[in-house]
Amino acid sequence: MSEERVSIERRGHVAVVTLSRPEKRNALDPATFDALDAAARSLSADRELRAVVLAGAGKSFCAGIDLGSFAGGEAVFLKLLSRREGEAANLAQRAGWAWRECPVPVIAALHGEVFGGGLQLALGADLRIARPDARLSIMEIRWGLIPDMSGSQTLRGLVRRDVALELAWSGRIVPGEEALGLGLVTRLADDPLAEAIALAEAIAKRSPDAVRGAKQLFNHAWECPSHDGLALEAELQMQILGQANQMEAVRAGLAGDTPQFGPPVR
Template sequence: MTTPVQLEIADRVATVRLDAPPLNAFDTGMQRALADAAATLEADPGVHAVVLYGGPRCFAAGADIKQLAAFGFEDITGWNRALQQTFTRFAELPVPVVAAVTGYALGGGMELALTADFRIAAEDAVLGLPEVLLGIIPGSGGTQRLTRLVGRGKAKELMMTGRRVPAQEALDLGIVDRLAEDPYEAALGFAHELAAGPRFAIQAIKEAVDQGIDLPIAGGLALERSLIAGLFATTDRDTGMASFLQHGPGKARFGDPA
């Protein structure tokens, strides 16, 4: 029995590959497979970075419209809650997540990419949230995560028109962080670079930024103080500082957490 999501883990880096060609549409099976993958990643301390990938042709072109068209209010309420919660689990993974975007990342596909900490796109990739053209709105984090990236006005313009955004414009707007000829290889290389760093310090940076951005500055600073104090109890702190004192900066080799 095939699954629409493939999970591979090697050398501290996990690749979550959407595998429901041709468009990797989000239906109930895809949602459940992604939830299973998220649960595996959450439970594995050996994973230090994650790559989200849809294959060389298409990241994901959105929801299965045939399934959505058959839903009523009660159906969509439960289905959308489950998909939104699944996407949020990827956003809240305690390790860096890098999305490798090829082809189309539309609707739910773009919303999944927005859960990543970094997005690397092909030069011919196309992104967008076209739900308004179906008489609905983005429902899996798009209204919130896109706004935090590009600001209120631009987010409203993109969602109210539903227009497709070419890769270069997405880069200029800050929706993606880098363009690459082979986004997956670039994402994998970056993920390995991040995975070689101190896991708990990187986790603390992610938590400080993601949680602190919505706090008043005093609350964000308090969170930062708490996180840095906690890092002084980690082996990675001992390793990093001992290496600096003995060999200078940039020489530390960080191991797996105890």
């Protein structure tokens, strides 16, 4: 992993993943795409992990693509558009989509500029906590482009189609307060990183089977036909019922104790 691009700090069962190019407002260059992909793959395979926080060092979460770093020409773009066998998302799309596929909750802490690819990265998280003065934009139109880092998929569950089109066509900058009203962010906080870590640590104290199951359920059942969603709901619940972590949740709840959960069952 490119440690100068992305750092990972473990806090017990929580991982804080930080974009670490503050001098560039954490703009995305080819090395950052590689580092984000490596981080997501590593954390997704970690059975001890229970929550992830995405953050940006310095004055901004992420100001978008570092255009100057793509002067290498066609080879660089072909790399970003490449995909591994069996995967739907290419390398550029995985910067956002990989966090949607991560089996544990992912919370983005947003401040400063959250532009273009930076917003698409944040949209890949399950929750977004933003400063009121954060500035968000689907900025690709300014460069004659469409959102191409999984934004078409992550936006559709958050905002109306006409809102997504207006933002994509205009490229206008949306302040945190408006972003909350539109559905781009989950809630506002003066210190979004502290809030995100506190929430992640609270989630990490819940049964990892139920937490992972809820993410899988809502990721798949939200858009599918009702009968498929109901079937998945029942299937996932049957996999959890009677397992060690579910029984520990019941025991601790009845006794008023702090539960001691083990690894997830799946």
